[in-house]
Amino acid sequence: MSRLKQITEAVRDAGSLGVADLASLTGASEMTIRRDLEVLAAQGVLERFRGGARSLLLRGSEPPFALRSDDNTAAKRRIATAVAGLLADGESVVLDSGTTCLEVARLLHDRRLTVMPLSLHAVNALSSSSSLTLLVPGGRPRPGELALTGPLTLASLESLRFDTAVIGCCGLSAEQGMTAFDLEDASVKRAAIASARRVIAAVDASKLTRTALAFVAPVSSLDAVVTDADGDEGLTAAGVTVVTA
Amino acid sequence: MSRLKQITEAVRDAGSLGVADLASLTGASEMTIRRDLEVLAAQGVLERFRGGARSLLLRGSEPPFALRSDDNTAAKRRIATAVAGLLADGESVVLDSGTTCLEVARLLHDRRLTVMPLSLHAVNALSSSSSLTLLVPGGRPRPGELALTGPLTLASLESLRFDTAVIGCCGLSAEQGMTAFDLEDASVKRAAIASARRVIAAVDASKLTRTALAFVAPVSSLDAVVTDADGDEGLTAAGVTVVTA
DNA sequence: AGCTTTCAAACACTGGATTTGTTCGTTAGC
DNA sequence: GCTAACGAACAAATCCAGTGTTTGAAAGCT
Numbered sequence: 001m002s003r004l005k006q007i008t009e010a011v012r013d014a015g016s017l018g019v020a021d022l023a024s025l026t027g028a029s030e031m032t033i034r035r036d037l038e039v040l041a042a043q044g045v046l047e048r049f050r051g052g053a054r055s056l057l058l059r060g061s062e063p064p065f066a067l068r069s070d071d072n073t074a075a076k077r078r079i080a081t082a083v084a085g086l087l088a089d090g091e092s093v094v095l096d097s098g099t100t101c102l103e104v105a106r107l108l109h110d111r112r113l114t115v116m117p118l119s120l121h122a123v124n125a126l127s128s129s130s131s132l133t134l135l136v137p138g139g140r141p142r143p144g145e146l147a148l149t150g151p152l153t154l155a156s157l158e159s160l161r162f163d164t165a166v167i168g169c170c171g172l173s174a175e176q177g178m179t180a181f182d183l184e185d186a187s188v189k190r191a192a193i194a195s196a197r198r199v200i201a202a203v204d205a206s207k208l209t210r211t212a213l214a215f216v217a218p219v220s221s222l223d224a225v226v227t228d229a230d231g232d233e234g235l236t237a238a239g240v241t242v243v244t245a
Numbered sequence: 246m247s248r249l250k251q252i253t254e255a256v257r258d259a260g261s262l263g264v265a266d267l268a269s270l271t272g273a274s275e276m277t278i279r280r281d282l283e284v285l286a287a288q289g290v291l292e293r294f295r296g297g298a299r300s301l302l303l304r305g306s307e308p309p310f311a312l313r314s315d316d317n318t319a320a321k322r323r324i325a326t327a328v329a330g331l332l333a334d335g336e337s338v339v340l341d342s343g344t345t346c347l348e349v350a351r352l353l354h355d356r357r358l359t360v361m362p363l364s365l366h367a368v369n370a371l372s373s374s375s376s377l378t379l380l381v382p383g384g385r386p387r388p389g390e391l392a393l394t395g396p397l398t399l400a401s402l403e404s405l406r407f408d409t410a411v412i413g414c415c416g417l418s419a420e421q422g423m424t425a426f427d428l429e430d431a432s433v434k435r436a437a438i439a440s441a442r443r444v445i446a447a448v449d450a451s452k453l454t455r456t457a458l459a460f461v462a463p464v465s466s467l468d469a470v471v472t473d474a475d476g477d478e479g480l481t482a483a484g485v486t487v488v489t490a
Numbered sequence: 491a492g493c494t495t496t497c498a499a500a501c502a503c504t505g506g507a508t509t510t511g512t513t514c515g516t517t518a519g520c
Numbered sequence: 521g522c523t524a525a526c527g528a529a530c531a532a533a534t535c536c537a538g539t540g541t542t543t544g545a546a547a548g549c550t
Contacts, residue, residue, distance in 0.1 A: 019525080029511050034526070042375075050518065050525060120372055120381070127365055127386055130287070136365070136393060138383035138401040141372055148381060155404065156383040156397055264496080274540050279497070295496065295547070 003028060005067050007036055008057070011046050016054035043067075043144060062170060062181045064144045065121070068099050075204050075228040080104040082226045082245035083166055083202050087113060091163040094192045095122055097147030097185070098168035100202045108132065116160070118153070118188060120146035135160075142182070149184035157191040165196035167222075170212040172203050174234035177219055179212040186214035198223045205229040248273060250312050252281055253302070256291050261299035288312075288389055307415060307426045309389045310366070314344050320449050320473040325349040327471045327490035328411055328447050332358060336408040339437045340367055342392035342430070343413035345447045353377065361405070363398070363433060365391035380405075387427070394429035402436040410441035415457040417448050419479035422464055424457040431459035443468045450474040 003026050010025055011017050019037070023030045037053045040046050043064045046053045057063060080103035087093060089112045095101050097119030105122035108115055109129045116135035117123050126134050137156035139148030167189055171179040178201065180186040193199050199222050208231045219225075224241040235242050248271050255270055256262050264282070268275045282298045285291050288309045291298045302308065325348035332338060334357045340346050342364030350367035353360055354374045361380035362368050371379050382401035384393030412434055416424040423446065425431040438444050444467050453476045464470075469486040480487050 030525090031512075031527080032510055035510085120368065123365065123386075124369065127391055128388075130388060134386055135397065136381065136384055136386060138397065139381055141368075141379055141381060143375060146372055152380065152383065152401055152404070155400070159397070159400065275496090276498080276541080277539060280539085 002070070003032075004036055004040060005071075007033070008040060008045050008055075008063065008067055011053055012055040012057050014055075016049075016052055018052035021052070065099070065146070066144065069102070071099070072204065073103075076100045076103045078245040079202050079204060079226050079228050080107050082243055083200060084108060084111070086200060086224065086226070086243070087111070087164060087166075089113065092116075092161075094118065094157070094160075094162045094165045094196055096165070096167045096169075096189060096192060096202075097122070097145060100204065101166060101168045104166055104202060116156075116162070118148050118192065120148070139188075142184070147182075147185055147188070149182075149188050153188050154191050157188070157195045160195055162192075162196040164198045164200060165192045166200050166202055167192060167216075168202050169216060170207060171210040172201060172207055172219070172225065172235075173209070173211060174219055174238040176211045176215075178216040178222070179210075180214045180216050181212045183214045186216045189216045193217055193221055201225045203227050205231045208233045208235075247312075247315070248277075249281055249285060250316075252278070253285060253290050253300075253308065253312060256298055257300040257302050259300075261294075261297055263297035266297070310344070310391070311389065314347070316344070317449060318348075321345045321348045323490040324447050324449060324471050324473050325352050327488055328445060329353060329356070331445060331469065331471070331488070332356070332409060332411075334358065337361075337406075339363065339402070339405075339407045339410045339441055341410070341412045341414075341434060341437060341447075342367070342390060345449065346411060346413045349411055349447060361401075361407070363393050363437065365393070384433075387429070392427075392430055392433070394427075394433050398433050399436050402433070402440045405440055407437075407441040409443045409445060410437045411445050411447055412437060412461075413447050414461060415452060416455040417446060417452055417464070417470065417480075418454070418456060419464055419483040421456045421460075423461040423467070424455075425459045425461050426457045428459045431461045434461045438462055438466055446470045448472050450476045453478045453480075 006026055007022055019030050019033050022033045037048050041048050046055050079100055083104050084107040092114035095115055095117045102121050105117055105125045110131050112131050114133040116137055120141050123136055137148050138152030140150045141148055169178045170181045201222050205228050219238045219240050222240050224243055225235055226243045228245050230244055232242055251271055252267055264275050264278050267278045282293050286293050291300050324345055328349050329352040337359035340350055340360055340362040347366050350362055350370045355376050357376050359378040361382055365386050368381055382393050383397030385395045386393055414423045415426045446467050450473050464483045464485050467485050469488055470480055471488045471490055473490050477487055
């Protein structure tokens with residue numbers, strides 16, 4: 001585990017911690033801890049005060065992208081591989097933001113597809129591909145996440161029709177449907193779903209027991225859910241194809 | 246001069262060259278030359294064949310972005326600094342693609358502005374800024390250049406009104422007006438100009454004697470031209486403010 | 491087929507950039 | 521005013537991209 005994540009979690013669990021505590025916890029020097037705190041503060045993870053830092057992570061919000069990105073990569077990659085397998089050459093695909101979908105993007109680099117990613121991270125992962133047609137939606141990138149949102153994004157989605165939407169999310173259950181942390185994100189996901197004939201949700205198992213603030217869509221709008229462990233949670237009963245990677 | 250550029254020019258001038266020739270020309274090993282040829286082939290600069298490579302650069306087309314980017318950086322930076330100085334805090338700016346405008350983007354990173362860059366390179370340069378409002382236009386990124394083009398880009402521009410447009414180009418003269426190498430690019434530039442109240446052209450002096458294929462706009466649509474050396478070329482007479490950086 | 495040339499994968503090396511640690515003068519808070 | 525924390529500046533360590541070398545495979549020629 002990276003030192004940054006270690007610090008983030010220690011501070012979150014304790015509420016606030018001193019520089020010296022973090023130094024002895026991680027084995028790094030105090031100067032290094034200060035520099036780490038600076039970058040974490042810039043990411044909005046925590047707030048510095050003289051002598052230490054206090055966490056800014058609410059229970060309802062998700063940790064910033066940079067910290068999630070190399071979390072559970074094995075599961076993400078397995079899910080991504082399964083999702084990539086569901087896409088046929090020549091298809092047009094809208095690809096949601098988030099770390100799991102970024103993993104999908106990486107696998108699509110040499111495929112023959114038309115892809116419109118909803119996050120700049122995925123755009124960057126794909127921009128050097130010569131085999132696929134890359135479409136960039138307009139929008140305002142949310143800091144860190146670099147997920148595109150806002151009216152420009154919605155307008156881009158509304159003007160296009162895709163064969164498949166690959167959507168990630170923060171919570172998914174038969175009763176609560178698909179939910180996301182961010183309201184803006186939720187409306188983008190909704191527009192992506194509306195613009196596609198087929199909808200695939202790429203969701204690691206931990207999300208199947210969770211519900212986030214913003215409602216996106218009922219499970220009935222999904223055609224398939226790709227997940228990493230067995231944890232159906234009533235999705236099959238709700239008429240969704242569940243693929244376990 | 247970088248070895249890549251050296252190879253590009255040698256192959257262009259000779260039509261085609263052998264690996265051994267290029268190795269002795271550059272002083273690098275043959276393996277390194279092969280690796281270089283691989284990246285240049287990926288950029289579409291040349292085509293490999295057993296034993297060497299042949300050029301794919303036409304006279305009318307411009308060398309790829311990666312080769313132009315650290316060309317004449319001093320002049321570009323001076324021009325960029327002058328352009329940045331013409332922008333006032335709070336303004337909304339649409340920023341064209343190209344290496345000179347990328348230099349401008351770098352200078353805007355910590356300013357308080359609303360910026361919509363027309364190239365993904367500039368988007369990436371700005372996406373970590375917390376002080377400015379970044380807008381991404383939709384579109385298809387042209388390979389290498391990563392300039393956004395196409396109907397999505399035009400639609401994004403048409404739906405917005407900017408205070409200032411900063412435009413780069415391949416040719417500019419009082420008689421021929423502003424010209425670009427790429428037709429798609431030209432229509433994007435035109436839309437950018439139409440969406441802004443004030444138009445600044447950022448152009449190094451070598452462009453002032455050149456004309457490219459695609460007509461963009463007459464000099465009368467420009468409010469100011471920022472260039473690096475004295476070389477008015479009748480622009481002042483045509484009613485344009487010429488700023489020499 | 492047999493020979494020669496070219497190619498590229500694998501490994502080692504190198505120089506530059508990034509990260510980390512240390513020192514020390516400055517600053518914030520008591 | 522005093523003390524602890526801070527951060528700038530420099531030094532050390534570490535990492536990484538680019539390069540060269542070797543070597544076995546592949547391509548082209550006779």
